[in-house]
Ligand SMILES: Nc1ncnc2c1ncn2[C@@H]1O[C@H](COP(=O)(O)OP(=O)(O)O)[C@@H](O)[C@H]1O
């Protein structure tokens with residue numbers, strides 16, 4: 466199936482222009498490709514936890530998730546954020562269905578950290594893509610990254626990791642939409658955006674601190690998705706919708722993650 470999984474980061478959700486949603490609806494209507502949305506919501510969760518005076522540290526871009534933090538993450542992401550994306554897509558003329566990974570066990574999860582140090586942080590063990598395809602046959606799925614295991618325990622999953630798992634399950638493209646134009650680096654006093662990066666370069670940039678914080682799970686998801694079945698992975702800026710348009714049209718945009726063997730041809 467020619468589909469594109471668009472992960473919308475919490476950093477841009479409140480700033481995305483109407484034209485961005487219109488473009489997604491257009492992809493579906495014209496049959497260019499089947500859009501599937503997975504979203505995050507980190508800043509919204511932070512705000513709510515701050516109001517509740519609950520601390521939530523991050524380890525390598527992943528939020529340490531106690532039971533209380535899990536409840537807040539689910540309330541914020543599967544509730545108001547999910548529904549605001551659905552309503553924006555419908556305002557743009559599309560039909561969208563909001564779901565979380567809990568509904569229909571769409572995202573079957575296992576603990577990310579077996580030592581338990583990260584609490585209820587999950588990773589996707591499998592995607593119920595039969596259910597996902599049913600939703601896709603009716604409209605645009607909008608997925609909140611809370612997963613569930615067989616015992617009914619729910620987990621907080623990083624949005625980028627959830628999106629990569631969905632892209633690999635559908636064998637589609639993965640576009641991680643954030644508030645930065647791509648992976649940036651200051652070289653000889655000048656800021657550059659890397660148009661392509663290989664796994665080897667990424668490992669080195671994480672080691673040297675060029676890539677840090679929320680970019681770590683993002684870029685690792687882009688790499689993992691690629692090695693596990695996603696056909697392409699790219700990091701794009703949602704604040705300049707022309708980036709998504711250019712990418713769909715095969716032009717240069719954002720930072721593309723490529724396999725080592727392709728690097729020789731770039
Ligand atoms: N080399 C880098 N280039 C661009 N952004 C980076 C880099 N390293 C770390 N970052 C950080 O990663 C952030 C994007 O990750 P995150 O905040 O989790 O985004 P989102 O909420 O969109 O998923 C950027 O805003 C920036 O602070």
Ligand SMILES: CC(=O)N[C@@H](CCC(=O)OP(=O)(O)O)C(=O)O
Nearest residue numbers: 474475505506507527528623624
């Ligand atoms: C385990 C973990 O870290 N989960 C994330 C889920 C939200 C997310 O990924 O949001 P962004 O896309 O805005 O970063 C969190 O609690 O912040």
